[in-house]
Amino acid sequence: MRLAAIICLMPGVALACALPPSIIMTLPTDYYMLGAAMTVAVTGLLATSPRLLPRMTARSLFSWPVFLPVIATSYAAWIVLLALVLIGFLGARDPMHNLLTLTIWTVIWVALPMGCTLFGNLWRAVNPWIAPIRLTRHLLGRTGGIGLARVGHVPAVIGLFGFFWFYIISMSPDDPQTLAIATASYWLVIFVLGVAEGEDWLQDGEFLTVYFGYISKIAPFWLEIDGTRATLKLGWPGTQILSMPALTPSAIGFVTLALAGLTFDGLRETFWYMGLIGENPLEFTGRSAVIGINSFGLVATWGVTAATIMAALHAGPMLQRQPTLAMAGGPAPRLERPNLMPVMLSFLAIAAGYHAAHYLTTLLTAGQYTIFAINDPLFQGDAFLGLPPFYVSMGFLTDRSVMTLIWNTQFALILGAHILAVILALRLTPAGVQARVHFPLTALMVGYTVTGLWLLASP
Numbered sequence: 001m002r003l004a005a006i007i008c009l010m011p012g013v014a015l016a017c018a019l020p021p022s023i024i025m026t027l028p029t030d031y032y033m034l035g036a037a038m039t040v041a042v043t044g045l046l047a048t049s050p051r052l053l054p055r056m057t058a059r060s061l062f063s064w065p066v067f068l069p070v071i072a073t074s075y076a077a078w079i080v081l082l083a084l085v086l087i088g089f090l091g092a093r094d095p096m097h098n099l100l101t102l103t104i105w106t107v108i109w110v111a112l113p114m115g116c117t118l119f120g121n122l123w124r125a126v127n128p129w130i131a132p133i134r135l136t137r138h139l140l141g142r143t144g145g146i147g148l149a150r151v152g153h154v155p156a157v158i159g160l161f162g163f164f165w166f167y168i169i170s171m172s173p174d175d176p177q178t179l180a181i182a183t184a185s186y187w188l189v190i191f192v193l194g195v196a197e198g199e200d201w202l203q204d205g206e207f208l209t210v211y212f213g214y215i216s217k218i219a220p221f222w223l224e225i226d227g228t229r230a231t232l233k234l235g236w237p238g239t240q241i242l243s244m245p246a247l248t249p250s251a252i253g254f255v256t257l258a259l260a261g262l263t264f265d266g267l268r269e270t271f272w273y274m275g276l277i278g279e280n281p282l283e284f285t286g287r288s289a290v291i292g293i294n295s296f297g298l299v300a301t302w303g304v305t306a307a308t309i310m311a312a313l314h315a316g317p318m319l320q321r322q323p324t325l326a327m328a329g330g331p332a333p334r335l336e337r338p339n340l341m342p343v344m345l346s347f348l349a350i351a352a353g354y355h356a357a358h359y360l361t362t363l364l365t366a367g368q369y370t371i372f373a374i375n376d377p378l379f380q381g382d383a384f385l386g387l388p389p390f391y392v393s394m395g396f397l398t399d400r401s402v403m404t405l406i407w408n409t410q411f412a413l414i415l416g417a418h419i420l421a422v423i424l425a426l427r428l429t430p431a432g433v434q435a436r437v438h439f440p441l442t443a444l445m446v447g448y449t450v451t452g453l454w455l456l457a458s459p
Contacts, residue, residue, distance in 0.1 A: 032407075032411055032453060032457075033449075033450050033453045033454065033457075036411070036414065036415045036418075036449045036450065036453060037446045037449055037450050039415060039419065040415070040418050040419060040422060040442070040445050040446050040449050041442060041446050043419050043422045043423070053423060053426055053427060054236055054423065055236070056235065056236040056238065056239045056242055056427060057235060057236075057239065058233045058234065058235035058239050058240075059233070059234050059235065060231050060232070060233060060234075061231075061232045061233070061234050062231075062232055063229050063230060063231040063232070064229070064230060065228055065229055065230075066225060066228050066229060066230050070124060070125060070127075070130060070131075071130060071131045071134060071135075072131075073125045073126060074125075074126070074127050074128065074129070074130035074131035074132075075131035075132075075135075077125075077126040077127065077128045078128040078129075078131060078132055080128075081128045081183070081187065084099060084100045084103055084104075084183075085100065085180045085183055085184050087099045087100050087176075087377055087378065088100035088101070088176040088177060088179055088180025088183070089176070089177055089180050090378070091176060091377065091378050091379060092176070092378070092379035093175075093176060093177075094379075095174035095175065095176060096366070096369045097369070097372070097373060097379045098176040098373065098379075099370075099373040099374065099377045100176055100179055100180055100183070101174055101175075101176050101179055102366060102369055102370040102373050103370070104179060104183065105167075105173075105174070105366070106362065106363070106366040106367060106369075106370045107370060108208075109167075109359075110359040110362050110363050110366070110367075111363060111367070112212070113211075113212065113215055113352070113355050113356070114355070114356050114359075114363070116212050116215055116216040116219065117215055117216070117218050117219055117352045117353075117355075117356060118219055118220070118221065119219055119221050119222070120216045120219045120221060120222030120223055121212055121213055121216035121222070121223075122212070122216070123208065123209065123212035123213070123216075124209075124212075124213075127202070127209060128187065129187070129190055129191060129194055129199070129202055129206065129209075130199050130202070132191055133191060133194035133195055133198075133199045133202075134199055136191075136195050137195055137198065137199075140195070142195065145196065145197040145198050145201070146196045146197055147197075148193065148196070148197040148201055148205060149197065149201060149204065151205075151250070152204060152248050152249075152250035152251065153204055153205070153210060153248065153250035153251045153253065153254045154205075154250050154253075155193070155204075155205040155206070155207075156204065156205050156206060156207040156209075156210040156211075156250075156254055157207075157250060157253050157254050157257060159186075159205075159206065159207035159208075160207040160210075160211065160254060160257055160258065160261065161257060161261075161298075161302075163207060164257075164261035164264075164265075164298060165295065165298065166182060167265075168261070168264065168265050168268065168294065168298065169287070169290075169291055169294045169295055169298065170287075170291075171287055171288060171291070190202070190205075190206050193205065194206075207254075210254060211254075211258060214254075214255070214258075214348050214351070215348060215351060215352040215355065216240075217238065217240040217241045217244065217348060218237050218238050218240075218241070218348060218349055218352045218420070219237070219240070220234060220235060220236065220237045220239075221233070221234055222240065237349075237420055238346075238348075238349055238420055238423070238424050241345050241346070241348060241349075241424055241428075242424075242427055242428065244345055246341055246342040246344070246345070247341070247342075247344050247345060252306075252341075252344055253306070255344065255347055255348065255351065256302065256305050256306040256309060256347075257302050258351050259305050259347060259350065259351055259354075260298070260301045260302035260304075260305040260306070261298070261301075261302075262351065262354050262355055262358055263301055263305065263354075263451070263452075263455065264297060264298050264301040265358065266358055266455035266456065267297075267301065267455060268294060268297065270455065270458040270459070271458065271459050272458065273297075277290060277293045277294075277297075308444060308447075309344070309347065309444065311440070312440040312441045312443070312444040313340045313341060313343060313344065313441065314340075315440040316340050316437040316438060316439070316440045316441055317340060317437060340429065340433075340437070340441070342428045342429075342430075343424075343425045343428045343429060343441065345424065345428055346420075346421045346422070346424035346425040346428060347421060349417050349418075349420040349421040349424060350417050350418060350421050350448060350452075352417065353413050353414055353416060353417020353418070353420075354413075354414065354417065354452050356413050357409075357410040357413040357414050357417075357452070357456060358455075358456065360406060360409060360410055360413075361397075361406060364396070364406075365392075365394060365397075368392040368393065369392055371385075371387070372392065375387045407456075407457075410456050411453065414449060414452045414453055414456070415449065418445050418448065418449045418452075421445060422442065422445055425438070425441055425445075426438065
């Protein structure tokens with residue numbers, strides 16, 4: 001007994017974790033995933049009764065004269081961007097107190113897409129390239145282009161991939177000075193290309209303009225500007241998508257990359273992925289150690305995403321049953337397989353819904369720092385908004401009822417986006433297509449629903 005007591009009291013080695021506590025959802029997520037999968041699957045059965053699909057038509061609410069033309073708001077946005085870049089160089093080095101970092105990663109990449117999903121293309125009013133390009137081309141007397149329109153969305157695909165790589169993989173995307181250099185460099189490249197080709201090229205070649213333009217098609221409210229008048233429209237979410245032309249190959253590449261980038265952004269932080277690449281999430285060796293494997297992971301996720309979607313769109317038409325009865329004693333007519341490529345537009349709903357769900361917690365946390373930084377841009381004790389000193393609070397992350405509300409909101413966003421995607425897919429399908437043709441796509445939607453919820457709920 002005495003020996004056992006001595007052994008128990010001897011000092012030993014203990015391993016401690018100095019990292020902040022991680023957020024691990026302890027809710028019954030398995031039931032959520034099962035219920036969501038069943039709901040999406042049942043929604044797919046609407047293919048057997050197309051009459052049950054909602055009528056997706058737009059109605060005009062009211063109109064008013066345009067007081068501020070786009071060129072004025074774009075010029076103001078350009079001036080603000082210049083000020084933000086200066087703040088990136090001269091302001092606080094702490095990313096959570098520098099207005100450039102918070103504006104790029106919280107306002108532009110998190111809040112603005114959510115706003116576009118509800119209220120249409122808000123980006124067009126604050127696009128910082130339209131006015132400078134238009135004014136420069138006017139001063140130079142330039143009216144032609146250099147042929148960039150022939151490559152479609154390829155420049156936007158390159159830009160979006162570079163953005164995801166910089167944001168997810170690079171060493172210091174939050175460092176204000178690094179971000180200021182990257183922001184100014186990217187603006188200058190797009191400005192030069194826009195002056196050479198024309199401002200209309202932005203709709204196909206600049207990735208933010210393309211991305212915001214696509215997800216804004218989901219909005220239930222949107223503006224249509226005709227000359228000097230603006231009309232507010234109301235319709236079922238995704239109504240605008242039904243009038244869009246089918247995506248070109250480069251546009252399909254852009255949409256699949258957008259889906260893959262958002263997926264990988266959530267996947268790379270899970271314990272499952274950390275174990276897959278041989279990293280201990282509690283003793284992370286740093287971003288520099290995983291740049292190579294994460295770059296490969298981003299490309300691989302893009303490849304898997306594009307391959308599964310294309311496989312579903314091509315497998316469905318193979319299930320179209322051919323007629324077996326001959327007509328007037330002759331051979332049975334051979335029906336052409338339906339083209340489901342227009343259905344690719346329905347995945348815009350998934351991109352918009354997952355974007356909102358994935359970054360909801362970021363909006364609630366980093367959004368507080370953004371308000372603080374707007375009130376005191378240079379972190380010198382100013383109060384331009386007249387707000388008293390306040391402290392950013394993360395306490396709600398430890399409140400089970402609040403976290404349950406956040407999870408339920410994310411669940412509703414993911415499930416609603418996939419249900420809408422199924423409905424849009426059925427609406428975009430050519431007439432005369434048999435219900436069985438939709439089975440592969442519905443199965444894919446179910447898989448994406450479960451995967452999206454798993455990514456949000458995984459530790």
